[in-house]
Structures are given as structure tokens and as C-alpha cells.
Amino acid sequence: MSKFRWNYRSIVFLLSVLDILAILVIYPAKSQAELPKSDVSTIEVEKNKAPEAVVNQTVNTLIAPVTLKKAPNDLRDRVTPVSQLLQVAPPTNKKAPNNAAGQTTSVSQLSDIKPTDWAFQALQSLVERYGVIAGYTDGTFKGDRSLTRxxxxxxxxAALDRLNELIATSTTDLVKREDLDTIKKLQEQFSPELAQxxxxxxxLETRTAKLEATKFTTTTKLIGRVQIVASELLAGxxxxxxxxxPNNVTLQGSTSLRLNTSFNGKDSLGITIGGGNIESLGQTKVESSLLGTYEGRTADNSSITFARNTLILSGVRYRFLPFPNTQVNIYPLSDGASEIGLSGPVNPYFESSSVTGANGISRFSRxxxxxxxxxxGPGIAILQGLxxxxxxxxxYSAPNGGNPTTNNGLFTGRYLALAQLIYYSGNRNFRVAATxxxxxxPSRTLGFSGTNFGPAVGSNLVNSTVDGVATLGNLYGLQAFYQVNSKLAINAWVSYGVHRYLGRGDGEAMDWAVGLAFPDLFSEGALGGVLVGMEPKLISLSRNVDLGKGLGQADRxxxxxxxAFYQYKxxxxxxxxxxxxxxxxxxxxxxNPDSLFAWVRTVFRF
Incomplete structure (x- = not known):
């Protein structure tokens, strides 16, 4: 049979149980001012008499399962019976006379207890306040003696019996006068703080009422972005x-407002409105553009199919989770591959969205x-976690899916169908995607980028098709990202495409890139980036196809x-x-001589 090492500690624990039960059961219906003061809270334990390790050992022993069975013979030979060790006073709400035989009503009656003992106050409360401890028949307590279960x-x-009696009689004299006086003094002492x-x-109540009266909506959050761009073509x-x-300095800008709404906490409706006058330095392949090619096309420019400084609806997307690992995106108007979570995971430092704005400068780097x-355009995307x-x-998206005319529409016009598998390492520092x-x-149909067919970046030939002929493409991409450490990340990709000019022949396209990102470069929150690559080019062409440079002529x-860019916050x-x-x-x-662009972008978010 295990023993308690310190009898005093058992007394403290017993008193704690009694006080806690009394507070929980008897006093909830009373005001806070009537709660009895806990004697245990006033005990000051000396380290040399009550080490923490011993207290923990005692508590662990107390909460262990107790089986009340007859002790083994060898233990009974060494342990005095309970009836002789501890006299338990019968439950009563009246104090017995001091001369009552066998009854201890004051801790001073125990000859071996001194006021300097570390558990004196706890023992005093159990004897005089609750009347559940009597001591030995010889008038001692023997606090340093071992205690059995x-x-x-x-x-x-005995303590629980006393508690039941207190509940039955609703004793009202347990709140001491000094407790009430202490509470009153505390109220007076902290009255300035309470008033403040x-x-x-x-x-706060007044301000909250004003906000509730003037709030826009309880479900929608507005995210705004303003861009101001200074640029110049230095050579080309x-x-x-x-x-x-011409190498003129320009100052241009754009604005984007995004409304995000959730109806049930598991869905999101995003609406993007924007407009501006930012002109890309590499925009189209026509003679009237600055460079006459899509190469070097910047990503912050406004759409060439809409008038400058016109506020337009540029994105509508509803996202919901029908199952825990399934995300469905329905978009009458898409904001791009990153908006629906396709390209961002494998190029997080160069990619951007209509919400977060720009990182990389060019469309190609993203x-x-x-x-x-x-x-x-309109479409649907489903992401499934495996x-x-x-x-x-x-x-699946259709750039002209909202146009009901011939060779347009959701399923009869221009479309893109994509499938992608992304692998994440256990710590998600490494990612690779196969797409x-x-x-x-169809022939003679243009998308928002002004192209009939092609990526709207790269050479003129890769963005060309045969006039009057529909074009089909099969594209294959491999993208990878690796976060080396908190200060360095690497991303890379290689892509290959086959263009089939229906009834005429085929062409092959390719691009590749390697990028380095430097988070927190020189300053916390800053970002440095360097990317080198080959923009999309036509690497081969059937001999009977002419895209503008002669039969069978691909990019030479x-x-x-x-x-390179440095983003400073x-x-x-x-x-x-x-x-x-x-x-x-x-x-x-x-x-053609080399081209060199300078671009300074300032972004304000609100």
C-alpha cells in the first residue's frame, strides 16, 4: 500500500477540495461579494519545507485510483489502524464545548502544532472552521508522519459529509466580516480605474453602434489597389x-477594386472592377505599336480591347467547397490562371493576381x-486534393463564351481545356507541376489580348495563324519551384506546344525560364527577383505553311x-x-538590336 510522504500536504489538498466544492455547489446563486475567502490562497510555502517536486508527487498520488480493500498483513503490522490515528469529528453546524471529550475545537489543543508550521493556517481552518479534523487521542497531530490511503x-x-450538511442547512455565517471589508477597500482603491x-x-458601445448603422455589408470585404507606373524604352x-x-518617359496608372463576399464561410464570390491607361512597352505585333512585337510585354498594362481610362468589369468568380478537399470555381469572367489557383503554386514570387497585384514586371516572367x-473569359475550374x-x-474556359454570334459561345468558339497535377513535398518547400x-x-476570332491564336507573349510567328483557317493546339508544360531557405527560392519551367493549322500543316512552339527570388532582400518584406529565359518562339513549321515570313519559315x-526587379515595401x-x-x-x-526597358511601379493597397 503506497503512502503519502507528508501529512501536512494531504491537509492542504483536503482543504482545497473542500473550498472548491463549497464554492461550486453552495455559492453560485449568491453575489460575488458573498463568496468565502479561501484559506489556501493565503498560505505561504517555504521552499525548504514544501518543494515543488514533493507537491507534484503528492497530487499525482491523490488522483490515482483508490481501492478500499484490506491491507496486506505485513502492512497492517507496520501501520496503526485508522480509528486510532485519526479521530473524525461528527458533522455538525455547532461548535462543541471546549471540554467535550474526544473533540478538538481549536488547533491550539494540538500540542505539536505551532503557528510557524507551514500548513498551520490550513490545519486551523479544517479544525476550527469546518470541524473535520480531531487529531490523536494524546492531543497531538503528528504532521510529519506518513499517511495511508x-x-x-x-x-x-468527513469533509464531504460536512459539505453535504452545509448544503442542507444553507449556512450563512461562512462569509467573514473581514472578507467583506477587504472587498470594499479594493473597490475604493480601484475606483478611478473602474470609472475609466x-x-x-x-x-466602444457608441462607436460600435455607429459602425453597425453605416456598415456597407456584413458579408463583403473591399480590397483596393492603385498602380502608378513610370517607364521608358532606353533602347530598341x-x-x-x-x-x-521613340524613347519617351511616360507616367501612367490603373485602379482595381475587388469585392470578396462569403455567404456561409465556406464559399467566396469575387468581383473585380478596374481600369487605367498603362501602355505596355511590348504590346502587339502591329507596325503602329512601340516595338511591333509581344516580346517584353509588361504585365501591368490595360487590355487593348477596351478604351483607356474606362472602368470595366474585369473578373467575376464564385468559389465553393462541395467536399472538404474539393474546390470548385465558376467564373463568368476569369481573372487569369493564378486567380483559380493553377499557376501561382509553382511560381509564387513572380506570379500575381487582380487582388494582390504585381510581382514580376513582364507577362512572361509570371x-x-x-x-x-x-x-x-467564362469557364469552370475544379481543384481536387489527393x-x-x-x-x-x-x-475549361472560353474567351468569347459570352458572345452568342457565329464561331463564338461557350462550346462553339475559342476554348482552352486544361489538366494539371501538382506534387508538394512534405514541408511544401518543393513543388512540381505537369500540365x-x-x-x-476558329478563324478570325480575337480574344481580349488581341490575338487569334497564341500565348500573347513571345515572337510574332508564335502568335500567328493562317488567315481563314481554324487552329488547334496541344501544349505540354513542366514547372518546378524550390524554396532553398527563407532568403532564396528557385523556379523553372519548360513548355512545348504543337499548333495545327487545320488543313494546312503544323508548327511547334517552345519556351523556358529560370528564376531566382530573394525574399527580405536588404529589408524585411522586400523582394528581389532575377529571371532569364526564352520567350515563346516557333521552332519549326510545315513547308507548305506561310505565317508571314515565307513557306516553312519558323523563327531563325x-x-x-x-x-530583374526589386520590390521595396x-x-x-x-x-x-x-x-x-x-x-x-x-x-x-x-x-534586330537589343531592347532595354526601365519600369518603376508604385502600388498602393487599401
Whole structure:
């Protein structure tokens, strides 16, 4: 039979149980001012007499299951019976006379108890206040003697009997006068603080009432972004006219407002409204554009199909979770591949969205060609989690799906069908995605980017098709991302596409890139980025197909895209991003001199 090492500690524990039960059972209906003062809270334990390890050992022993059975013979030979060790006073709400035989009514009657003993106050409360401890018949308590489970059970039973009596009689004399006096003094002492707290609560109630009266909605959050861009073409020719392009400094801007609404906490309705006048330095392949090519096309520019400085609806998307690991996106108007979670995971530092704004400067640095053929438009995307490390996604979009005319519509016009599998490492620092896209465009139909077919980045030939002929494309992409550490990340991709000019022949397209990102570069929250790659180019063409440079003529040379930027945060809502884009052999033609762009973007978020 195990023993308690310290009898005093058992007394403290017993008193704690009694006080807690009394507070929980007897006093909830009374006011806080009537709660009895706990004697245990006033005990000051000396370290040399009540070490923490011993207290923990005692408590652990107390909460162990107790089996009340007859002790083994060898233990009975060494332990005095409970009836002789501990006399338990019968339950009563009256104090017995001091001369009552066998009854201890004051702790002073125990000859071996001194006021300096560390458990004196606890023992005094159990004897004089609750009347559940009597001591030995010789007038001693023997506080340093070992206690058996039997002895403790007897004492606890007496305490519970006393508690039941208090409940039955609703004793009202347990609240001491000094307790009430202490509470009154505390109220007077902290009256200034209480008054100040009352005033602050009243002020908060007033402000809350005003907010509730003027709130826009309880379910919608507004996210705003304003961009101001200063840019200049430092060097380069128009690849169509072969003449030097003007190098004027420009100052332009755009605004985007995003409304995010949730109806049940598990869905999201996003509406994007925006407009501006930012002109891309590499915009289209026509002679009237600055460079006459899509290479170096910046990503912050406004759509060329809408008038400048016109506020337009640029994105509508509803997202919900029909199952815990399934996300469904329905979009009458898509904000791009990153908006529905396709390209962002494998290029998080260069990619952007209509909500968060820009990171990389160019359209090419943000995503590979497999994500760019579909353009914007209505569609649906489903992302399915396969365990903790795989995600499968499918998407279908039709750039002209809202147009009911011939060769347009959701299923009879231009479309893109995508399937993608992403693998995440256990710590999600490494990710790799394999993507397949099937895309189709009827003849003489244009998307929002102004192209009939192609990625709207890269050379002119890769964005060309045969006049009057529909075009079909099969695209394959492999993208990877690795977070080396908190200060360095690497991303890379390679993409390959086959263009089939129906009834005429085929062409092959390709692009690749390697990027380095430097989070918190020189400053917390800052971001540095460097990317080198080959923008999409036509690497081969059937001999009987002419896309503008002669039968069977594909791009002759390789054009390299080199981009660097540094995004510096000014507070939480402002960031400034200067950057450069250098294009060698523009339009994949070594006869064209290199192009160099300077771009400074300032973003305000609210």
C-alpha cells in the first residue's frame, strides 16, 4: 500500500477540495461579494519545507485510483489502524464545548502544532472552521508522519459529509466580516480605474453602434489597389519598320477594386472592377505599336480591347467547397490562371493576381505559355486534393463564351481545356507541376489580348495563324519551384506546344525560364527577383505553311529575356518596384538590336 510522504500536504489538498466544492455547489446563486475567502490562497510555502517536486508527487498520488480493500498483513503490522490515528469529528453546524471529550475545537489543543508550521493556517481552518479534523487521542497531530490511503479516505469522507450538511442547512455565517471589508477597500482603491474602464466601454458601445448603422455589408470585404507606373524604352527598334523606337518617359496608372463576399464561410464570390491607361512597352505585333512585337510585354498594362481610362468589369468568380478537399470555381469572367489557383503554386514570387497585384514586371516572367493561350473569359475550374501532397486540377474556359454570334459561345468558339497535377513535398518547400492543355480557335476570332491564336507573349510567328483557317493546339508544360531557405527560392519551367493549322500543316512552339527570388532582400518584406529565359518562339513549321515570313519559315534565332526587379515595401500598404527588362535578338531575329526597358511601379493597397 503506497503512502503519502507528508501529512501536512494531504491537509492542504483536503482543504482545497473542500473550498472548491463549497464554492461550486453552495455559492453560485449568491453575489460575488458573498463568496468565502479561501484559506489556501493565503498560505505561504517555504521552499525548504514544501518543494515543488514533493507537491507534484503528492497530487499525482491523490488522483490515482483508490481501492478500499484490506491491507496486506505485513502492512497492517507496520501501520496503526485508522480509528486510532485519526479521530473524525461528527458533522455538525455547532461548535462543541471546549471540554467535550474526544473533540478538538481549536488547533491550539494540538500540542505539536505551532503557528510557524507551514500548513498551520490550513490545519486551523479544517479544525476550527469546518470541524473535520480531531487529531490523536494524546492531543497531538503528528504532521510529519506518513499517511495511508485509508487515513486520507476517512478524512475526505468527513469533509464531504460536512459539505453535504452545509448544503442542507444553507449556512450563512461562512462569509467573514473581514472578507467583506477587504472587498470594499479594493473597490475604493480601484475606483478611478473602474470609472475609466466604464467610460471606455461606453465609448466602444457608441462607436460600435455607429459602425453597425453605416456598415456597407456584413458579408463583403473591399480590397483596393492603385498602380502608378513610370517607364521608358532606353533602347530598341520597331521590329516591323526596322526603325528606332521613340524613347519617351511616360507616367501612367490603373485602379482595381475587388469585392470578396462569403455567404456561409465556406464559399467566396469575387468581383473585380478596374481600369487605367498603362501602355505596355511590348504590346502587339502591329507596325503602329512601340516595338511591333509581344516580346517584353509588361504585365501591368490595360487590355487593348477596351478604351483607356474606362472602368470595366474585369473578373467575376464564385468559389465553393462541395467536399472538404474539393474546390470548385465558376467564373463568368476569369481573372487569369493564378486567380483559380493553377499557376501561382509553382511560381509564387513572380506570379500575381487582380487582388494582390504585381510581382514580376513582364507577362512572361509570371507564367509559362501553357497558361496564356486561354486568355480571359467564362469557364469552370475544379481543384481536387489527393492526400496531403498531390493536387489535381481541371479547367475549361472560353474567351468569347459570352458572345452568342457565329464561331463564338461557350462550346462553339475559342476554348482552352486544361489538366494539371501538382506534387508538394512534405514541408511544401518543393513543388512540381505537369500540365496539359488542349486549345482551339476558329478563324478570325480575337480574344481580349488581341490575338487569334497564341500565348500573347513571345515572337510574332508564335502568335500567328493562317488567315481563314481554324487552329488547334496541344501544349505540354513542366514547372518546378524550390524554396532553398527563407532568403532564396528557385523556379523553372519548360513548355512545348504543337499548333495545327487545320488543313494546312503544323508548327511547334517552345519556351523556358529560370528564376531566382530573394525574399527580405536588404529589408524585411522586400523582394528581389532575377529571371532569364526564352520567350515563346516557333521552332519549326510545315513547308507548305506561310505565317508571314515565307513557306516553312519558323523563327531563325533565339531571343533571350533577362528581367530583374526589386520590390521595396514602405509600410504595410505601399510598395515601390523598380526593374529592367533586356531582350536580345527581339522577335527571335539577331538582325534586330537589343531592347532595354526601365519600369518603376508604385502600388498602393487599401
Amino acid at each position: 485509508y487515513e486520507f479516505a476517512a478524512g475526505l469522507n 474602464l466604464r467610460g471606455r466601454v461606453d465609448s 527598334n520597331n521590329v516591323v519598320t526596322k526603325r528606332p523606337a 507564367r509559362s505559355l501553357v497558361y496564356n493561350y486561354g486568355d480571359s 492526400g496531403k501532397q498531390l493536387q489535381f486540377g481541371i479547367a 496539359y492543355v488542349n486549345t482551339y480557335s 534565332d533565339t531571343s533571350l529575356h533577362v528581367e 514602405i509600410g504595410d500598404n505601399i510598395e515601390v518596384t523598380p526593374g529592367l527588362i533586356w531582350i536580345t535578338a527581339p522577335d527571335s531575329d539577331a538582325s
